[in-house]
Each structure stands twice: as structure tokens, then as C-alpha cells.
Amino acid sequence: xxxxxxxxxxxxxxxxxxxxxxxxxxxxxxxxxxxxxxxxxxxxxxxxxxxxxxxxxxxxxxxxxxxxxxxxxxxxxxxxxxxxxxxxxxxxxxxxxxxxxxxxxxxxxxxxxxx
Amino acid sequence: xxxxxxxxxxxxxxxxxxxxxxxxxxxxxxxxxxxxxxxxxxxxxxxxxxxxxxxxxxxxxxxxxxxxxxxxxxxxxxxxxxxxxxxxxxxxxxxxxxxxxxxxxxxxxxxxxx
Numbered sequence: 001x002x003x004x005x006x007x008x009x010x011x012x013x014x015x016x017x018x019x020x021x022x023x024x025x026x027x028x029x030x031x032x033x034x035x036x037x038x039x040x041x042x043x044x045x046x047x048x049x050x051x052x053x054x055x056x057x058x059x060x061x062x063x064x065x066x067x068x069x070x071x072x073x074x075x076x077x078x079x080x081x082x083x084x085x086x087x088x089x090x091x092x093x094x095x096x097x098x099x100x101x102x103x104x105x106x107x108x109x110x111x112x113x114x115x
Numbered sequence: 116x117x118x119x120x121x122x123x124x125x126x127x128x129x130x131x132x133x134x135x136x137x138x139x140x141x142x143x144x145x146x147x148x149x150x151x152x153x154x155x156x157x158x159x160x161x162x163x164x165x166x167x168x169x170x171x172x173x174x175x176x177x178x179x180x181x182x183x184x185x186x187x188x189x190x191x192x193x194x195x196x197x198x199x200x201x202x203x204x205x206x207x208x209x210x211x212x213x214x215x216x217x218x219x220x221x222x223x224x225x226x227x228x229x
Contacts, residue, residue, distance in 0.1 A: 004158070033216065043205065043219040056216050090158055103149065104217065106158030 002027065004107035006091050012113045018079040021110045025072050025093030031055075032074040033104060034066060037088040046089075049074055081114045088112075117142045117208045121220035129228045134193040136223045138180075138206030141187065148189045149207040149217065150180055159205065165189060176200070201227045 005024040013019050025032050034046040045058040049068035066076040072093070078085055088109045096102030122137040140146055147166050151159040163174025170182045176199075180191045189206060206220040 035219075042221045045216045045218070048216060058216070092159075103161045103164055104159075106151075106160070108156070108158045 004091055004093050004105055006089075006107035006110050008110060009108065010111050010113075012115060013081050014115055015081055015083060017081050018077060019081060019112060020075055020077045021089055021091075021112075023074045023076075023091030023093075023107060025074070025091075026105055029093035029095050029105070030072050031094045031096065031102070032068055032072065033092045033094075034074070034076050035090045035092065036060075037090055037109070038086075043090070046076065078112075083114050086112060086114045117146060117218045119206050119208050119218055119220035121204075121206050121223050123223055124221060125224045125226065127226040127228060128196050130198055131195050134178075134191070134196045134200065134225065136191040136204050136206075136225065138189045138191065138220060139187050140189060140206070140208045142208055146208045148180075148182065149209075150174065150178070150189075150191050151205045151207060151219075153203045153205065153222075155202075162191070162204075196225075196227050198227050198229065201225055 007022045031050045033048040036044045047054055047066050048056040052068045063079045068074045088111050090106050090109045092104035092106045094102040094104050118141045120139045128134055149164045150162040152162050153159045162178050163172045165172050165182045173179045178193045180189050182189050203222045203224045205222045207217040209217050
């Protein structure tokens with residue numbers, strides 16, 4: 001069974017631009033979560049989607065948005081990029097709606113560098 | 116609200132020595148606890164999870180963790196370290212009701228000395 005696939009693996013953008021990251025969950029998984037990982041802040045929850053609905057959202061500005069499609073694939077978008085948005089963005093999928101009874105399976109991440 | 120504290124951002128042990136990575140949690144309700152491992156340039160991989168079935172939880176790669184409610188701890192151990200264990204380890208907590216997200220600790224980078 002294929003794992004969680006995130007594309008692209010690396011991105012370099014300029015301040016003010018916008019970026020879209022893609023995540024394909026494990027087949028059959030209906031829940032997708034996004035996390036931002038930085039050396040200073042560690043792993044921070046961005047949002048969770050289940051059956052195309054955002055179920056939970058972290059404390060990030062409105063520049064960060066996401067969506068989930070009917071095939072469970074998800075995208076996240078960051079507009080008006082800032083230098084502080086440079087991070088590893090991790091996508092995780094799970095079978096069930098809740099991460100506690102359905103452990104998360106992570107992709108290898110997209111490393112975003114903002115210059 | 117749940118929170119996790121991992122004591123020691125870096126731990127270094129010799130190959131063959133005991134590995135002990137510390138995790139303390141804070142939760143207003145009985146928690147579900149997890150340990151994840153991250154190898155360089157990769158995502159996180161689940162090592163083990165505690166969901167109240169047993170206080171001693173065995174995971175992959177010889178790791179295990181013991182849930183101690185009185186100490187609010189969930190320390191990760193491995194009797195004998197292997198070079199391949201070098202990675203970053205994250206403790207995470209979630210509550211069985213309410214929040215549907217994992218709250219991660221800051222991580223502990225484990226180095227294995229030959």
C-alpha cells in the first residue's frame with residue numbers, strides 16, 4: 001500500500017508570493033491533517049479535514065488555508081508569503097476521523113524556503 | 116488543554132547502552148499518548164501508542180514506554196541502543212474527547228556513539 005505522498009518535496013518562493021502544497025493520503029484514509037515544523041516552534045497543527053470538511057484549525061493566520069477533495073486528496077495554500085513561513089510542512093492521514101483511535105501516517109513533507 | 120514536555124532536547128548514548136527519553140504530559144482528562152520518530156529528511160513514523168489498555172506499551176524496533184499516571188509521565192526506553200536509532204523522537208498527546216489533533220512535544224534528538 002502506498003504511503004502518504006506530498007508534492008513537491010522542495011519549494012523556493014519569494015516574499016509576497018503564494019504557494020500550494022499537495023497531499024495524497026493512503027488509499028482508504030479519509031482524514032488529512034497538516035502540520036508545520038520549524039526548529040524554533042517544533043510541530044504545530046495547522047488544520048484537519050475529514051470528508052471534505054475542515055474539522056479543526058490551529059492558531060495560524062488566515063493566509064494559511066486548505067481544502068480536501070472528494071477523493072480525500074488535500075491541498076494547503078499560503079498566500080502573501082513571509083520569511084517566517086519557511087518550514088517543513090507535513091501532511092498526515094488516518095483512517096478515522098480522530099487521531100487518537102486512528103494513528104497518523106505522515107508523508108515526507110514539503111520543505112518551503114521563502115527568500 | 117493538553118501539553119507535552121520532553122526533557123532534554125539532545126540525548127547521547129553509546130551503542131549498546133540503555134536509551135531513556137523523557138516525556139511528561141498535562142491533560143485534564145485521561146490522555147492518549149504517542150511516540151513518533153523522525154529520521155533525517157523524512158516524515159514522522161509511529162513508534163507506539165498508549166490508549167489505556169495496558170500501562171506498558173511495546174512498540175516497533177524494540178522500544179517500549181510506560182504510562183505512569185501518578186507521575187504524568189510516558190518515558191520511552193530501549194534496553195540496547197543501535198546506531199540506526201539515531202533520529203529525533205517526539206512525544207504527543209491527545210484527549211479522547213474534544214480536540215481531534217495531536218499536541219507534540221519539542222522533540223529529543225538521539226545521538227548514538229560508536
